[in-house]
Amino acid sequence: MSDLIIERQTSPARLEIRPLTPVIGAEIRGVDLRKPLDAATAQAIEQTLVQWKVIFFRDQDLSNEQLLAFGRSFGPLTPAHPVALGLPEHPEIWEREAGEYRQNHRQDLTIPTARPPRDYKGWHIDITFVANPNRYSILRGVRIPPYGGDTLWSNLESAYDGLSPTIKALCDGLKAVHRTSSYDSGEPRPGRKAAGxxxxxxxxxxxxxxxxxxxLFVNPGTTSHIVGLRERESQALLDLLADEVTRPEYAVRFHWTPNAIAVWDNQATAHAGPIDYAHFDLPRVVRRITVAGELPEGPDGFRSRPLEGELFGVIG
Known part of the structure; x- marks a missing residue:
């Protein structure tokens, strides 16, 4: 067995795990996700996910029903999004087309917000403007271009570990507000709810x-400010931490292929993608589901709480 391949024996599957970088990302082979997962295989996949933060499967031609069954192996599912509508027949599934990114972003490629931090080119953690963001996100490539449309993920634990002890001690006791952007709020429009x-x-x-x-629980573009700091102090610290979150040595880049599936631990990663949508016009369609999460907890025992809006619901 190669040093670069890890095998986990489950019953009846034998998973082949291929790490992609030293700190984040692994590809899993040896399992057909169209079939129901037995408890041992689901547990092995989840253990691999927690260890490597984001895992990838190739050539998994799942129906919508099979995608939902796979997601439920890890817990109850949420609606597609707090402010976006899911598919009519499957409200858990959020479908995205690459063309939407051009329509909904400014020419400088930043998400429009009332008072954004510096532009971090789409890096984000899923749905942190609610007090209970999802635990895991699962994305399936439905219509994938032959090139372009890659996605990046970053290890937020490594980003924290890379800080000096003094900055760690400062951050451990701080709290921050996460808000929806102007795009996520307001009146309903096609594919959107009246929310926010x-x-x-x-x-x-x-x-x-x-x-x-x-x-680090910093969501570039959504984290508006750190509580208790002056505005300049807050922005300077957020910029420093966002730089750490997006450092390339903590990241993995995934090239999509048709029927590929990515699963990431939304409790320990940030991601950006499709990173080059502004430079190609090829069709790209993906479908995402999310596994329900819990209230995040800080080192001092503080648990997240809502300031505006409701908690993220559960469908089942």
Whole structure:
């Protein structure tokens, strides 16, 4: 067995795990996700996910029903999005087309917000403007171009670990407000609900409920300010931390192929994608589901709480 391949024996599957970088990302082979997962295989996949933060499967031609069954192997599912509508027959599934990014973003490629931090080119954590963001996100490539449309993921635990002890100690006791952008709020329009604004108070550092490891809980573009700091202090610290979150040595880049599936731990990663949508006109369609999460907890025991809007619901 190669040093670059890890095998996990489950019954009846034998998973082949291929790490992609030293800190984040692994591809899993040896399992057909069209079939129901037995408990041992689901547990092995989830263990791999928690270890490597984002995992990838190739050539998984799943129906919508099979995609939902796979997601439910890890817990109850949420609606597609707090402010976006899911598919009519499957309200858990959010379908995105690459063309939407051009329509909904400014020419400088930033998401329009009332008072944004510096432009971080789409880096974000899913749905942190609610107090209980989803635990896991699962994305399936439905219509994939032959090139372009890649996605990046970053390890937020590594970003925290890379800070100096003094900055870690400062961040451990701070809280930050996460808000919806102007795009996510307001009147309903095609594919959108009448929702928002949403806002939540989160710890700046969160403790992973499975491993106890600390990670930076900074969402570039959505984290509006750090509570208790002057505006310049807050913005300077957010810029510093966002730089850490987006450092290339903490990231993995995934080239999509048709019927590929990505699953990421939304409690310990940020991601950006499609990173080059402004430079190609090829069709790209993906479908996402999310596994329900819990209130994040900080090192001091503080649990996130809503400031505006409701908690993220559960469908089942």
């Amino acid at each position: 604004p949403f806002a939540a108070l989160h710890p700046l550092v969160r403790v992973h409920p499975r491993t106890g490891r600390k990670s």
